[in-house]
Amino acid sequence: MEARDFTPIALDDYELGDSGGGEKLERFGxxxxxxxxxxxxxxxxxxxxxxxxxxLVFVRESDRGGRWEAAPHASAAARRxxxxxxxxxxxxxxxxxxxxxxxxxxxxxxxxxxVAGLLPRLGPRPRLLNLFGYSGVASVLAARAGCEVxxxxxxKTSVSWARENALASGLADDxxxxxxxxxxxxxxxxxxxxxxxxxxxxxxxxxxxGPKGEVWQFEEHMAPLxxxxxxxxxxxxxxxxxxxAIGCSPRTLGNLLEDLGDGAVVAxxxxxGQGDTRRLPAGFCARFARRLQDG
Numbered sequence: 567m568e569a570r571d572f573t574p575i576a577l578d579d580y581e582l583g584d585s586g587g588g589e590k591l592e593r594f595g596x597x598x599x600x601x602x603x604x605x606x607x608x609x610x611x612x613x614x615x616x617x618x619x620x621x622l623v624f625v626r627e628s629d630r631g632g633r634w635e636a637a638p639h640a641s642a643a644a645r646r647x648x649x650x651x652x653x654x655x656x657x658x659x660x661x662x663x664x665x666x667x668x669x670x671x672x673x674x675x676x677x678x679x680x681v682a683g684l685l686p687r688l689g690p691r692p693r694l695l696n697l698f699g700y701s702g703v704a705s706v707l708a709a710r711a712g713c714e715v716x717x718x719x720x721x722k723t724s725v726s727w728a729r730e731n732a733l734a735s736g737l738a739d740d741x742x743x744x745x746x747x748x749x750x751x752x753x754x755x756x757x758x759x760x761x762x763x764x765x766x767x768x769x770x771x772x773x774x775x776g777p778k779g780e781v782w783q784f785e786e787h788m789a790p791l792x793x794x795x796x797x798x799x800x801x802x803x804x805x806x807x808x809x810x811a812i813g814c815s816p817r818t819l820g821n822l823l824e825d826l827g828d829g830a831v832v833a834x835x836x837x838x839g840q841g842d843t844r845r846l847p848a849g850f851c852a853r854f855a856r857r858l859q860d861g
Contacts, residue, residue, distance in 0.1 A: 567820045568832045572851055574839035575675035579652045582840045584617065586610035590838075590846065594660050594668060595651045597621050597644045599634075601666050605847045624666055631664040653678070656706050656735035659727065669701040669727060673836040673848035674769075677806050678707050680853065681765055684804050685711055687858050692764035695756075695798070697749040697791075702728025704767055705742055706735050713765070716743040718752050720776045748776030750787055753794035762800045768807045784812055788822060796826050802857040803829075808836060810849035819852035829856035 581593040585606040592599055600620035610617070621640040626632040636645050643649035651660045651670050660668050681704070685692055694713040696705045698720075705717040705728060719725050725744050732742050745752065749770070768791070774782040795805060805826060807819050820833030833852035837845040 567817070567824065568830070572676045572834050572836055574673070574837050574845065575679055576839065577653060577672055577675055580670075580672040582838045582846060583619075584610055584612040585840055585844070585846050591617055591620060594670065595643075595649050597641060597649055597660075599662070599668075600624065602626060603846065611841075611844075622662060624662075631666065633664060634662045650734070653703065654707060654710075656703075656710055656731075658701065658703055658706070658731045659734060661727075670703055671848075673838050674704065674808065676836065677767075677808065677851065677853075678704060681708060681767075681804065681806065682711050684765070684855070684858055685713065688764040688802060688804075693762065693800075694765040694767070695753075695763045696767040697753065698769045698771065699728060699767075700724050700769070702731045702742070702744075706731050706737065708765070709737055709741050710735060714743075715741075716745065716763075718745045718747050718749055720746065720748055720774060720780075720782075722746050722777070746777050748778065748780040749782070750791050750794065751776065751780060753791060753798065757794055757797035761798050763798050764800050764803050766795050766799065766803075766805045768795070768805065770809065772809075772812045784809070784814075789825070792822050792825050799826065799856070803854075804856070804858060805854040806851065807853075808849055808851040812850075814850070816850040816852060819850055823852045823854040826854050827856070829854050830858075 579595050583591045586608045587610055590603040598620045599622045601624035621637050621644040622634045648661050651658045691714050694708045694715050696717045699705050699717040705715045709715045725746050772784050816833040820831050823831050831854050835847050836849040836851045838848050
């Protein structure tokens with residue numbers, strides 16, 4: 567296993583302006599937001615006046631979430647709680663949620679670009695499975711790059727969001743195979759069906775529930791999911807496993823992917839770039855590649 571710095575990718579519609587004091591100040595599209603970040607323990611570079619540019623501020627109400635408050639100078643889009651965010655010609659709906667998320671995770675851009683770079687080596691129209699697909703950013707980008715995409719999430723709301731993002735990005739109604747299902751149950755059924763995929767994306771939560779009340783617990787179910795994924799991979803393939811706010815290290819993720827068999831594994835932190843030097847930790851990631859140069 568190799569440790570590798572997953573260098574942040576610059577995006578036109580995203581900027582990490584400053585971080586520190588347990589918060590971060592970010593621009594998504596044209597809207598500046600201020601929200602908590604437990605990793606940002608250092609001193610801020612900008613003064614409070616600069617932080618005052620935030621149009622939406624997240625106020626934590628409990629360990630389960632909170633609310634967004636609009637500043638007096640907030641734009642109509644910020645007050646409405648919905649606006650567009652562009653990535654590589656695709657368009658996505660940003661919606662601030664009570665869980666502090668926005669539906670787009672810029673730290674994943676390094677994985678979006680990595681997958682896009684692999685596609686020419688996977689043959690025409692490679693099959694990609696996105697489990698825990700959430701709002702579908704990775705799914706839409708893969709479909710636009712020529713993949714046959716299956717997008718799975720346990721939440722009907724998230725799958726509907728992914729459908730909106732696909733349409734906003736100019737894809738046809740049937741460009742994505744969108745499925746509401748439990749990730750482990752779906753993967754196991756795909757094994758029984760004899761399905762094969764060239765790329766599998768995994769971004770699991772620590773805890774969650776499937777559409778039929780199935781319980782997902784990372785420590786209990788991640789290894790069985792990796793076992794199922796092993797059974798649906800093609801001979802030439804790639805897997806990305808990323809996590810956030812889970813009590814394990816990149817080495818843990820890398821060790822899990824080594825169970826997939828012969829292949830190259832790299833593991834490290836996902837990062838957000840702030841200026842020229844500072845990097846804000848934004849989760850862990852491991853990648854597996856088999857029969858792919860520079861995996």
